[in-house]
Structure formats: C-alpha cells, structure tokens
Amino acid sequence: MTTAAVTTVPFRFFALHVVRTARLGPSLVRVSFAGDDLVAFLSDGCDQSLSLFIPHPGQNAPVVPVELGDGWWQAWRGLPDDVRAVMRSYTLRALRADEHGRTTEIDIDFVLHGVEPGAAAPAGPASLWASRAGAGDRVLLLGPAIADNRAIRFRPPTGTDLVVIWADETAVPAASAILESLPAGTRARVWLEAGHAGDIQDLTTAADAEITWLVRGAGAGTPTALEAVRAAQLPSAERPYAWIAGESSVVKELRRHLVRERGIDRRAVTFVGYWRRGLSEEQLREQEA
Numbered sequence: 306m307t308t309a310a311v312t313t314v315p316f317r318f319f320a321l322h323v324v325r326t327a328r329l330g331p332s333l334v335r336v337s338f339a340g341d342d343l344v345a346f347l348s349d350g351c352d353q354s355l356s357l358f359i360p361h362p363g364q365n366a367p368v369v370p371v372e373l374g375d376g377w378w379q380a381w382r383g384l385p386d387d388v389r390a391v392m393r394s395y396t397l398r399a400l401r402a403d404e405h406g407r408t409t410e411i412d413i414d415f416v417l418h419g420v421e422p423g424a425a426a427p428a429g430p431a432s433l434w435a436s437r438a439g440a441g442d443r444v445l446l447l448g449p450a451i452a453d454n455r456a457i458r459f460r461p462p463t464g465t466d467l468v469v470i471w472a473d474e475t476a477v478p479a480a481s482a483i484l485e486s487l488p489a490g491t492r493a494r495v496w497l498e499a500g501h502a503g504d505i506q507d508l509t510t511a512a513d514a515e516i517t518w519l520v521r522g523a524g525a526g527t528p529t530a531l532e533a534v535r536a537a538q539l540p541s542a543e544r545p546y547a548w549i550a551g552e553s554s555v556v557k558e559l560r561r562h563l564v565r566e567r568g569i570d571r572r573a574v575t576f577v578g579y580w581r582r583g584l585s586e587e588q589l590r591e592q593e594a
C-alpha cells in the first residue's frame with residue numbers, strides 16, 4: 306500500500322529553467338518553465354501569486370541562499386544589491402501535469418514595459434529579463450506546495466450572485482485564470498485593460514460573463530478605467546463580489562467607487578495593487594512596510 310505524502314509547508318523554492326517563450330502581443334510574452342522540483346508544485350490556480358527570483362545580467366543563475374532554510378530571507382537581504390537575485394511578483398497563468406497529476410510545466414505571462422526603443426521610462430529588471438528570456442535560462446520560484454494557499458486571493462463568499470472583475474494588463478493573467486475557473490451559470494461583469502489592441506487575448510470561460518476590453522490611450526474619447534466602470538449598468542445582485550487588481554492608484558479609485566458609490570460591502574471587495582507608477586517593486590514594498 307502506498308500513502309500519499311502530506312505537505313505541511315505551504316510555500317517552497319523551485320529551481321526552474323525556461324523551456325520556451327511565445328510572444329502573445331506587442332507587450333506580452335509567455336514564458337514556460339520546467340524543472341524536476343515542479344513535482345511538488347500544487348495550486349488551485351485563479352490569481353495564484355508567485356515570487357520569482359531572476360539573475361542580474363552577467364549571472365547564469367539567481368543568487369538566493371536557499372540552503373539556509375528559513376534563514377534565506379535575512380541572508381538574501383544582506384547580499385550586495387548587484388549580487389542578490391531580483392525578486393518580483395508574478396501570477397501562475399497555467400500549469401500542465403502528467404498522467405499522475407504531477408506538475409511538469411508552468412506558464413507566466415510577463416508585461417514588457419520600457420523595452421521598446423525610445424520608451425519614456427526604462428524597463429525594470431523583470432521586464433528586461435522576460436524580453437530576452439530563452440530556453441535554458443535559470444530562475445528560482447517561491448511558490449505553492451499546497452493547492453489551496455493564502456497566495457490565492459480570489460475568494461467569493463458563499464452565496465455570491467455576481468462577480469465583478471477589473472484588471473489591467475499585469476492582472477489579465479490572473480483574471481484569465483479566474484475566468485477559466487468560474488463554473489457555468491456564474492454571472493460576471495469584467496473589464497480588462499490593455500496597453501495595445503494587439504495584446505487582447507481570447508479568453509475561455511463557462512461563466513455567463515460580459516467582458517469588455519479597454520485599450521488605454523486608444524484615442525480621444527477612450528474612457529479611463531473609472532469612467533468605464535462608473536458608466537456601466539451592473540446586473541442587479543443581492544451579494545456581489547468584486548476582484549480588482551492592477552496599478553495601485555487606479556485600484557484604489559475603483560475600490561472607492563464600488564464601495565461608496567455602488568454600495569458593495571467592503572468585505573466583498575478584494576483589491577490588490579500589482580504595481581505603482583514611478584516605483585519599483587522594492588520601493589513599493591518599502592513604502593508599504
């Protein structure tokens with residue numbers, strides 16, 4: 306008789322390498338990763354967030370003292386800036402498993418910002434890394450070893466009768482995975498914002514979802530996120546649940562609108578700032594600490 310090993314540690318490191326990349330649009334690249342460690346990777350999906358560690362240019366692997374166990378964080382923080390691996394938050398877009406249910410590959414969709422010639426603001430290290438990623442490139446991932454874990458934030462309360470979603474391009478991977486998970490019959494009103502029309506993705510859902518793509522700066526008269534959501538007539542619902550993620554200041558405005566103007570119970574609004582204009586992820590984390 307075999308007994309399944311029960312994992313009690315919710316998150317662990319996974320040593321992974323790139324197996325392929327696919328350009329999904331002018332500012333979107335999908336990177337697929339594999340590695341023997343993935344057999345221990347378990348996730349219920351939705352907006353499963355991950356911490357990705359990437360090497361600096363010139364390094365062939367990210368430097369994180371994982372051998373120190375729980376002491377890795379202090380030791381990693383203590384390394385010189387140009388040695389310590391860059392840590393960034395990303396979302397599990399998809400996972401593939403073998404016939405025994407063991408994860409074999411995972412996908413992450415990266416927004417490429419600042420990498421085009423003449424860009425107004427320079428690329429961050431993760432965007433730059435993704436734009437150049439190729440088969441064999443090594444990364445470390447701090448990810449889930451338990452399928453239902455606290456890095457999944459999409460949690461509609463029991464009895465939810467309408468799901469409202471807003472996501473900018475950084476949160477479209479999460480919103481896409483959420484939509485794929487919604488059961489048939491779930492009513493959903495969804496706004497997805499893209500930087501370019503060419504980044505718009507085909508989405509799959511069994512839900513009864515009305516999905517609107519907004520292309521930022523698509524010309525005079527393009528509504529802002531707040532204008533688009535404010536102008537919409539939401540289906541009547543007793544227990545709406547909202548999930549909003551993207552640029553922090555936009556997320557804040559939308560949350561305020563949903564709670565104050567639409568009267569959605571603040572406990573039924575999940576909101577996550579995925580990035581803030583003008584701040585790197587380290588700077589954002591320091592401000593929030």
Ligand SMILES: Cc1cc2nc3c(=O)[nH]c(=O)nc-3n(C[C@H](O)[C@H](O)[C@H](O)COP(=O)(O)OP(=O)(O)OC[C@H]3O[C@@H](n4cnc5c(N)ncnc54)[C@H](O)[C@@H]3O)c2cc1C
Nearest residue numbers: 354394395396416418429430431432581582583584585586
């Ligand atoms: C839980 C969570 C999940 C996330 N999932 C994803 C995901 O699946 N895919 C994804 O692409 N991103 C995702 N993000 C956002 C991503 O972590 C940030 O965009 C991150 O700042 C990118 O790191 P970087 O090194 O490229 O830029 P940084 O070094 O962090 O920032 C450099 C500069 O670029 C600006 N910047 C950062 N992101 C953008 C952007 N998208 N557009 C324009 N300017 C930007 C910053 O404001 C800063 O001025 C997620 C964030 C969180 C918190």
